[in-house]
């Protein structure tokens with residue numbers, strides 16, 4: 001956070017840098033669902049025995065209260081980079097409910113804690129070789145804990161001795177950068193830790209004013225007869241969750257998808273495995289896809305392999321398909337993922353063997369996953385800045401509005417007027433403005449809750465279009481930003497100094513989603529530069545002439561369904577569409593320079 005404020009100060013004092021500046025700001029708070037709120041046990045339950053194991057794969061939001069007393073950590077896949085197994089426990093500067101411990105504070109202080117339930121170790125002696133192991137990561141995809149001369153930002157581990165006192169046994173000072181997960185082994189070699197009320201707890205010291213100074217913790221094991229550095233467990237697990245189903249989007253309109261599913265689906269969906277053991281594992285895995293709410297799943301991949309001992313980020317993947325799944329044009333949700341068959345007996349270690357993801361097909365496009373990890377702001381010199389997101393249609397459509405999310409990050413801009421813009425494509429970037437209108441910044445009640453703006457009139461679009469906004473250049477206006485998704489080359493930024501350029505500064509997705517009508521009926525004929533090509537006779541019986549040169553023609557019926565397409569055949573400027581039913585048709589004519597549309601009535 002400090003660095004970002006500093007950056008803003010630097011930008012101001014230099015009367016704005018020559019380049020546009022894209023800035024990511026961590027969230028000051030986050031709404032977090034508190035599970036078990038009615039009977040959540042903050043006190044101890046009956047002591048548990050060895051082995052003690054948790055890799056956080058069995059729960060989300062909160063760690064399992066059978067093993068943990070939670071003091072503010074958050075269990076998810078959102079803040080880890082290449083987790084040991086899916087889901088990690090994240091330590092930051094907000095409490096269990098997602099509120100900052102000390103709003104506005106910049107000095108480091110005690111933040112989250114994660115404390116084990118009491119563990120019965122009373123029957124053991126130092127000769128039993130009891131070891132605790134775990135993996136830690138600094139930063140991940142979240143805010144990196146600062147490295148300071150005083151080492152005042154750190155993650156620590158305490159053991160509770162037989163007198164009931166906490167003893168610090170390990171501490172990792174902030175390295176000041178994002179790290180990979182690193183494993184630590186600690187022996188319980190002193191008799192004072194081998195008692196029946198033994199507990200251990202992790203705690204972080206960092207800024208207490210938001211989603212700041214993040215540490216991730218994963219794969220915690222406590223057992224006897226262990227040796228330092230030796231992972232005798234046999235566990236193969238999902239690390240990086242299954243990748244998106246779609247090539248470009250996290251969601252797209254059902255009608256756009258169904259027009260050409262093959263083009264919209266990712267070439268392959270992937271996940272990665274880690275072999276946490278020291279022996280190779282012969283396993284098989286299955287890739288599945290189904291419509292949510294139905295039972296029949298299509299298996300698009302069956303594979304097997306010998307995962308080498310200690311393999312890290314072993315990639316599995318396959319090409320998804322939907323051709324054996326019935327899909328209604330009114331909308332649907334698909335779930336796809338991988339299931340490993342590891343034959344593991346321990347149910348906790350089998351829980352990390354599946355990964356799946358939902359994809360919504362309704363009436364909107366999205367690049368984001370619906371949760372903000374921070375804010376996106378564009379600052380530059382000049383009067384205005386613009387941001388544009390690229391969308392590619394499989395058939396002509398109309399933008400009827402958009403959904404947008406503004407996270408509550410000071411300074412707030414409630415009611416400020418911004419301008420929404422829709423552009424045509426020109427040379428691979430935004431070109432002519434098709435539509436613009438002002439809209440207001442609004443902060444919704446619930447976090448990650450979009451609000452919807454309906455345009456004054458639907459805007460016809462075809463091929464590639466861009467949707468985005470323009471804003472005052474010197475205003476720090478934070479748009480919701482999802483750090484878990486990425487579609488390189490689809491976001492463009494504009495300032496008066498640089499013109500349009502791709503945003504290569506930040507990985508992630510702005511939470512702005514165009515809403516489509518699902519039909520092309522609003523396409524109008526005339527734009528001044530395209531009057532050159534006429535289709536005639538119109539109305540006619542379908543034997544048509546074109547008055548100019550073109551490269552290709554695509555014809556749609558009134559429902560927006562494609563009924564005809566052709567490349568230009570030598571010098572012939574005639575089309576015979578007399579086989580089509582009588583009605584009005586939309587001709588989309590690519591001249592090589594531009595795409596124009598014509599409406600033609602075919603009579604009986």
Ligand SMILES: [Ca+2]
Pocket residue numbers: 055056057083084085086087088218219
């Ligand atoms: Ca995990």
Ligand SMILES: [Ca+2]
Pocket residue numbers: 235236237238342344349350351352353
């Ligand atoms: Ca496993």
Ligand SMILES: [Ca+2]
Pocket residue numbers: 078369370371372373482483484485
């Ligand atoms: Ca997210």
